[in-house]
Amino acid sequence: MSFDIRRLLPFLDWARTYDRRHLTNDAVAAVVVTIMLVPQSLAYAMLAGLPPHIGLYASILPLVAYALFGTSRTLAVGPVAVVSLMTAAAAGSVATPGSPEFVAAALILAVESGLILTLMGLLNLGFLANFLSHSVISGFITASGVLIATSQMKHILGIKASGDTMPELVTGIAATIGGTNFITLGIGAAAIAFLFWVRKRLKPLLRRLGLPAGAADILAKAGPVFAVAASTALVAALALDQAGVKVVGAIPSGLPPLTLPVFQADLWLRLALPALLISIVGFVESVSVAQTLAAKRRQRIDANTELFGLGAANIAAGLTGGYPVTGGFTRSVVNFDAGAETPLAGVFTAAGILATILFFTPFFEKLPQAVLAATIIVAVFSLVDLGALGRTWRYSKADFAAMAVTIAVVLLEGVEIGIVSGVVVSLALFLYRTSRPHMAIVGRVPGTEHFRNVERHKVITGETVLSVRVDESLYFANARFLEDRIYDLIASRPAVKHVVLLCSAVNMIDASALESLEAMDERLKSAGVTFHLSEVKGPVMDRLKATHFLAHLSGRVFLSQAEAMAALDPACMAGQGGKAPVAVGA
Amino acid sequence: MSFDIRRLLPFLDWARTYDRRHLTNDAVAAVVVTIMLVPQSLAYAMLAGLPPHIGLYASILPLVAYALFGTSRTLAVGPVAVVSLMTAAAAGSVATPGSPEFVAAALILAVESGLILTLMGLLNLGFLANFLSHSVISGFITASGVLIATSQMKHILGIKASGDTMPELVTGIAATIGGTNFITLGIGAAAIAFLFWVRKRLKPLLRRLGLPAGAADILAKAGPVFAVAASTALVAALALDQAGVKVVGAIPSGLPPLTLPVFQADLWLRLALPALLISIVGFVESVSVAQTLAAKRRQRIDANTELFGLGAANIAAGLTGGYPVTGGFTRSVVNFDAGAETPLAGVFTAAGILATILFFTPFFEKLPQAVLAATIIVAVFSLVDLGALGRTWRYSKADFAAMAVTIAVVLLEGVEIGIVSGVVVSLALFLYRTSRPHMAIVGRVPGTEHFRNVERHKVITGETVLSVRVDESLYFANARFLEDRIYDLIASRPAVKHVVLLCSAVNMIDASALESLEAMDERLKSAGVTFHLSEVKGPVMDRLKATHFLAHLSGRVFLSQAEAMAALDPACMAGQGGKAPVAVGA
Known part of the structure; x- marks a missing residue:
């Protein structure tokens, strides 16, 4: 693809042929995705250590920006688990979670990573993502899943504990587990059990009851929405928040604020490496989701142009009170399965989230944090793939070493140093191998x-x-x-x-x-x-x-x-x- | 070579067949090398920022240790220019030049690099040296030569100036050039002119006068000895040291002291990376000299066993008041040309240096520092090979980039970061190339x-x-x-x-x-x-x-x-x- 206005504004590609059928399909998909995205956005913001409504802010303008500049027809952009975890670690290294400085650091991370992605696009540096091998990514995702699930245990138990690594998290939980709130634990455990049941059993059950496959699938994916609604009703009815069950609380209603991240050179510099890692990890995750979906419909995505799409989405997130976003797997699949045809589905989703924040926030006030934590735990469970260790061991000891080092360092030392170690080990092993040729x-x-x-x-x-x-x-x-x-x-x-x-x-x-x-x-x-x-x-x-x-x-x-x-x-x-x-x- | 006692004690190889002819040849070579090594050792110690006699200490026991554990028959070990420069930079990062702490840091560097070399030998890590490409080494040596020559200008001018990079050195010289001592400058300039004349013209002249090639060559290489003797006599006769000409001064006579470097964990840790770099650079320099000479006589050296030889030499240097040593090019060539047959020539050389320090130190008291600086400047001049930039550019842009980056960073930021940058750039370019295959x-x-x-x-x-x-x-x-x-x-x-x-x-x-x-x-x-x-x-x-x-x-x-x-x-x-x-x- 030579230089071409369509490279900069890929929506020109599909806008010319847009018709009523597209409109209907996109609108239906948007409704489905909105319903799924609201609790997910609240949950991932909580995982990132941010007030829940920040997750909603990150799900509005970024979607519009991606629709303008991205090349995937069906990718759904917004807060995702791994990037939220990385945001928590990065912002936590310069500010206390919950403080205004922490929220400000998340804004800087979003803008900085948006600028990095855009710059990478301008310089055609998309190939850098190729230096993350499958083994390193797979190890990173598995270890992040374990870290994320462990970090949410405090919400399930209703205790205070913090940390960025397994030793910190486990020590923190062990030290405070005496303060477990049993009502919270009951709600959390029930939500986890319910969500696992939905994930494994509901779809076959619905099929047996005669529902078509597509509808059964979407209903099964709406499990979290039901858990959210039911638990909120329960807490409100029994006033369980008075009994120590932590709830989301009042969400400020109204349009996302216009935010201009403070420019402090040393702060930006300290966040530059984390922002780079967030950019690359987000880019890799997003591109692999987008390519998987595009291949199914014989469409193509242009990896380098994707950098502009994600860059624009992150800058938009940073300017409207959000935090780093990228293309998420689950929501993109839902968007795709629900029949989205063009990125306009994303724009409609953004409108849906906007409507939520304008009119429906009171409904989330009594939503227990334990249920949000449960949706995260069940969602990340599918990320953990320990079997990959065995498969990789059998094929290549070098790939296994890179994967094992990534997992170990992420769990023991944290996400950033973990992914860097994985890359360094995989490159070093490649160089070692080429240094003594067969x-x-x-x-x-x-x-x-x-x-x-x-x-x-x-x-x-x-x-x-x-x-x-x-x-x-x-x-x-x-x-x-x-x-x-x-x-x-x-x-x-x-x-x-x-x-x-x-x-x-x-x-x-x-x-x-x-x-x-x-x-x-x-x-x-x-x-x-x-x-x-x-x-x-x-x-x-x-x-x-x-x-x-x-x-x-x-x-x-x-x-x-x-x-x-x-x-x-x-x-x-x-x-x-x-x-x-x-x-x-x- | 499988495991074998001869691998650990390679002298067993040649000791069995040692005879009177070998003895005569080794002894003659030792006399020639001793005469050359004395001023060189004083000069390089000065370059390293150490008292001159430290250079003599580093030329005694290390030679014996190498004779026992090294595999080259003719390599002459001792202080060399590039390693001295690296020692100055490393010790200077933890202590003030001239202070007892600085001398102590040099000892630690020697022991630490000896241990690193031995460990690399035990783990068969000699291949690590292969990751220094020709282009990086060539750029590093050229830039080091320029830095070394510039750093010696203060001795030629008789001023005080210091620094580890070109900007620092040039600023330092510019700030203090008003204090130039013109007698010192006269002696220094005359010594430089004389040494260049010896290097370029003396050998052809001696050949025309009827001397055989070998003798003419050795006489020409003895130029520094003549300069040292003549300038010392001049200073002593005219009492020029009273007129501000800096001289070597009193050298403590007697056996090298037994020194046990202080063990301070944080100091050792801070010196670990410099010691690693000194080890690898010294190893590469030494092995390439040894291989060149071995090939001429159809002998072989075992690069991995060389690690033990150099490791032992450096540990010996650290335990007897010295500083990091390695195999030097000039002195090894002189040793080879003078007819050395076995490492016993090195043992005899050590005995010669020991005799010097026991009996002849008063002769060096009035030796002007400017003449030592002149010998360094003329010696390193042959290291500078700017033509390599052009040749490399024509063959490979990637090699050129690695070389240019190495030169620029060594000159502007210092030797350690310079060599690391060169390695990183050359590896990154290799990886980039393999990432987009033809x-x-x-x-x-x-x-x-x-x-x-x-x-x-x-x-x-x-x-x-x-x-x-x-x-x-x-x-x-x-x-x-x-x-x-x-x-x-x-x-x-x-x-x-x-x-x-x-x-x-x-x-x-x-x-x-x-x-x-x-x-x-x-x-x-x-x-x-x-x-x-x-x-x-x-x-x-x-x-x-x-x-x-x-x-x-x-x-x-x-x-x-x-x-x-x-x-x-x-x-x-x-x-x-x-x-x-x-x-x-x-």
């Missing part, structure tokens, strides 16, 4: 011009030519390794007169490796061995041609390994039909 | 079974099979890139029924890339395209076999690309003789 002595597969590892295949080799395939680009970290291996191979094979380095897997030769190759050539020459290359790729060859290497090389550069062997050891290439003597390598 | 559509080179890029070669391709070679291992950083590219290629080629991914350059498929391949297979399948792999390497195939990927794959895995084409598009493989229609790719 190398194979190759011979010809009988009847073909194909050369493979003598240790794995029945192949034809000769005495005087040593063909070595090196399975990595040659760069500083492995240049000396290659040198040492070649010298070792030569030392144990006195009959060898030619070494052919098969470069089919060499995608780059950097300056350090070039010096190594020159040194090898010199040293092999003085030992009476000629050094050749074969199957050097175009881009690598272009580079080599700009140096003196090819002029000094004792041997030649062959287009293919077969050509090299035809020139250096014709006997090895004889017997195309596989009748030549076959030497099976040791 | 990909090529390939076709058959007529008359062969070899497949190459359609854009570079005249090759045969078909309409229904798209063969794509991806030139990189598949891992998290490029998994999505590959996915997007394949989708784009398919979207513009509606006739394609098969995609063959030619994996000759794929050395690894990690868990993230495996998920991408599964997603691609699913998506291609639903678009009516079959997905195949060819030339998958043994180690990669072993991994894939442990998963469900191969069972679900819509297509097949072919041993070679030729086999794939023979099965999927026989027309493309027809005409072995090159008579088939040739389609030249766009």
Whole structure:
């Protein structure tokens, strides 16, 4: 996609063909999503350590901003669990939860992460998100789910406890568990049990009662709404808030405030790294949800343009009293399943939330916090995937290590250091691996011009030519390794007169490796061995041609390994039909 | 080399065959090296901000320790320029130069870096040094040379100025240049001119006078000794030290003291990173000198065992009043050229330095500091290689960037942060490069079974099979890139029924890339395209076999690309003789 006004304003794509059918579908989806989003927004704001109504503010203008600048037709933007947890940790590092400074820090985080996302979009830096491997993301989400569920236990027990890591949380709960409010615990436990039942059993039950699959699904997802309504009614009827059951309390009614985050350079600087991590994690979560949904309808999303959409949504959140937002999985799926056709569904959802905050806030005053905590606990339960540890272990020890380190550090030290550790470990293991490349002595597969590892295949080799395939680009970290291996191979094979380095897997030769190759050539020459290359790729060859290497090389550069062997050891290439003597390598 | 007592005590290798000829050669070399090493040790200690005699202490027991544990026959260990500069910066970050705490910090650095080197040896971590690319080392050495020469200007001018970076040094010199002592400047400038003349002109002159090449070379290298002797005599005769010419002063005579560095946990911790950097830089410098010399005599050095040798030398330096040491280039070459046969030459050199400190220290009392500074300036001049910038630029922009960043940060911010920046930049550029791999559509080179890029070669391709070679291992950083590219290629080629991914350059498929391949297979399948792999390497195939990927794959895995084409598009493989229609790719 070249530069194009539609890249900046992707809504032009769908606005031209918008018709009444779209309008109906979008409106229906918006009603469904609004009903689900209201309790979710209150709950996630509470998880972020913010007053519940901040969650509603974060679900209005950001949705409109995303509808204008985002490329996904069905992504539903707003507060999500993992980003709320990261906001709690980041704002908690500069202010006390509950204080006005804490709320101000959340605003700064939203604006800062909006600016970072927009800047990344301008600089085409969306690829940075690729450096978060699946294993690190999966470990991060699992560990965050455990942290989130544990952090909500205080609301279920009706106690005061805080902390950003498992040791802190567990110690905090253990120290205050004596003060458990049993009515709160009863409400919380009942809500958890009910929500799990809804999640696992309600849908099959509704299907058996004859409801169509789609409706059964949406009704099952509306479980939290029922829990909220029932528990609020119960608390109000029995005045349980007088008995120590903590409730949401009065929510200021009215339009979201216009907020301009204070500009304090040192505060912005201290929040810059957390904001960057929130941006990248939010971006990765959002893009993977959007791509999953887009693929189902053969639509495409443009990852780089998504940066503008999410950037705009976060700036909007920061300017209207919210906190960092991103595309959420559950609500996007609900939006999609409820039939949303275009981002206008998001605009209608925003209108629904706005109506809620203007007219319906009194209904939430007696909503028990324990029920919000229960909806969070049940929601994050699906994030925890400990089975991934076993699957990853079986496939790749390096991926397992990255995942395990991420989980351990997130749980023990916190979300930010945890995700950074995961990235560092996964990159370090990749670099370590490339620093000691696999190398194979190759011979010809009988009847073909194909050369493979003598240790794995029945192949034809000769005495005087040593063909070595090196399975990595040659760069500083492995240049000396290659040198040492070649010298070792030569030392144990006195009959060898030619070494052919098969470069089919060499995608780059950097300056350090070039010096190594020159040194090898010199040293092999003085030992009476000629050094050749074969199957050097175009881009690598272009580079080599700009140096003196090819002029000094004792041997030649062959287009293919077969050509090299035809020139250096014709006997090895004889017997195309596989009748030549076959030497099976040791 | 498996585990073996000779690995721990490599001197057993040469001690058995030691004879009188070896003894004579080693003794002669030791005399030559001792004469050169005395002024050099005084000078480098001064560069490190330490009293000059510390340099002599660092040239006694460390040499004996290296002789016992090192593997190079001719490496001469002791104070060197770059490590002295790093010591000055590191000790200067915790204490004031000239203070007893500064000397104590240097001792800690020596012991700590000795322990780090030994630990790296035990853990086989010698490969870590490979992560310093040629470009970073070259940039680091050049910038260090400039910093060192500039830092010595204060001694030539006879002023007080200090600093660890160019801006600090230049500001310091500018602020105090009014206090220049012109006699000092005269001596310093004359010494510099003389030493440059010796370096460039003396050897050819001596050859013309009929001296053999070897003797002329050694005499030319003894220039500093002559400068030291002549300037000391001059200062003593004219009592110039009374006229403000700073001299070395009284050197405590006697055996090196036994020192046990104070153990203060926080001080050791603060010096740990500098000690690690000193260890790695010293190790890299030492190993490259040792390997160069070993190659000339067809000897081998074992890089991992070298860690024990250098570790022992540094621990010895720390226990006998010295500071960090490593193998030096100039002195090792002199040792080698003077005919040293075994590390016993180092032991004899240590005895020579010991004799100097016991009996000859009064001779150095009137030695002007400006002359020591002149020997340093002339010595480091050969380290500065600005031409490398141009050569590297022409070969590789990534290598150039790493080198330029290293030089700039060393000069502007200091040696430690400079080398770390260089490593980070070079690794980041490597990772960036692997995150967007080169990909090529390939076709058959007529008359062969070899497949190459359609854009570079005249090759045969078909309409229904798209063969794509991806030139990189598949891992998290490029998994999505590959996915997007394949989708784009398919979207513009509606006739394609098969995609063959030619994996000759794929050395690894990690868990993230495996998920991408599964997603691609699913998506291609639903678009009516079959997905195949060819030339998958043994180690990669072993991994894939442990998963469900191969069972679900819509297509097949072919041993070679030729086999794939023979099965999927026989027309493309027809005409072995090159008579088939040739389609030249766009």
